[in-house]
Amino acid sequence: MAKIVDFKCTFQNSVGINENVTKSLDLKFPDAYMKRESMVEIAKAIKEYDEATFCELPFCHTVEAEAMGGIVNYGDEKAGPRAKEYICTKPEEILGLKEIDFNSGRIFEVLEACKILREQGEDVVLEVAGPFTIMNVLIDPVYVFKAMRKKPDLMKEVFWKLGNEVLKIIEEAVNRGVTMISYADSSGGVNILGPKMAEQVVELFTYEYLKKMQEITGDRALILLCPKTTLSLIGTEKAEFVDIELPSSMRYGEVCSYLVGKEKFVGQMCIKNIKYELKNGICKAVHLK
Numbered sequence: 207m208a209k210i211v212d213f214k215c216t217f218q219n220s221v222g223i224n225e226n227v228t229k230s231l232d233l234k235f236p237d238a239y240m241k242r243e244s245m246v247e248i249a250k251a252i253k254e255y256d257e258a259t260f261c262e263l264p265f266c267h268t269v270e271a272e273a274m275g276g277i278v279n280y281g282d283e284k285a286g287p288r289a290k291e292y293i294c295t296k297p298e299e300i301l302g303l304k305e306i307d308f309n310s311g312r313i314f315e316v317l318e319a320c321k322i323l324r325e326q327g328e329d330v331v332l333e334v335a336g337p338f339t340i341m342n343v344l345i346d347p348v349y350v351f352k353a354m355r356k357k358p359d360l361m362k363e364v365f366w367k368l369g370n371e372v373l374k375i376i377e378e379a380v381n382r383g384v385t386m387i388s389y390a391d392s393s394g395g396v397n398i399l400g401p402k403m404a405e406q407v408v409e410l411f412t413y414e415y416l417k418k419m420q421e422i423t424g425d426r427a428l429i430l431l432c433p434k435t436t437l438s439l440i441g442t443e444k445a446e447f448v449d450i451e452l453p454s455s456m457r458y459g460e461v462c463s464y465l466v467g468k469e470k471f472v473g474q475m476c477i478k479n480i481k482y483e484l485k486n487g488i489c490k491a492v493h494l495k
Contacts, residue, residue: 461484
């Protein structure tokens with residue numbers, strides 16, 4: 207019987223940009239969150255500050271929803287972009303949202319910033335959100351949970367509407383040289399949905415969705431799963447951990463860079479825990495069944 211274990215995330219509230227980073231940059235906010243040149247500068251500064259092996263973009267979880275019509279407060283140097291007001295009052299309306307235009311807007315700037323960073327020799331992680339996180343920008347969660355109970359077939363359509371748009375983003379990113387895709391949907395964790403609904407989401411969406419994501423990335427990019435997603439897959443017996451021997455003791459961030467082209471998924475810990483050292487020289491890759 208399926209049993210999904212929750213991952214106690216210590217980075218749950220770690221969103222936006224560390225103010226110590228933005229204070230050192232001569233940038234104008236919120237414009238800096240909207241232009242590729244500024245994004246590149248910020249991403250490199252964060253990499254240096256965090257002593258990371260890669261740059262990460264974007265700096266919030268609102269880009270996907272905004273690209274489909276969501277309304278965003280762009281924030282300032284202290285607080286990054288966040289949801290401003292809902293544009294949908296029922297899940298059915300999400301199905302009618304526009305497709306993403308990859309030639310304009312903040313999503314285009316993010317992707318072009320990824321390309322510039324790659325041209326400068328940087329490894330780049332593109333962070334993408336799962337459906338519940340995207341819906342947090344678009345609709346009051348009360349309507350989502352109600353529909354999950356009463357209209358699961360409708361919610362499956364909504365998941366795939368949002369998921370297919372994100373798959374397009376991933377393809378655009380990989381074509382620009384992005385080497386890692388970080389996928390997280392903490393708003394859809396078992397601690398929020400409950401065991402029954404969390405299992406339902408894996409069955410309706412997550413498992414097949416990640417297989418499609420894997421088809422797009424192939425050997426070109428590694429998919430970094432939020433441990434909440436990993437444990438949902440393992441708890442429903444859709445995936446398993448497989449020990450991968452490393453050449454030496456390595457930090458988790460270094461491991462992720464090392465495994466590009468060698469594995470499809472990792473997800474034993476949060477990507478924000480980049481300094482955690484795997485002293486035994488073993489990493490747990492995630493293999494879908």
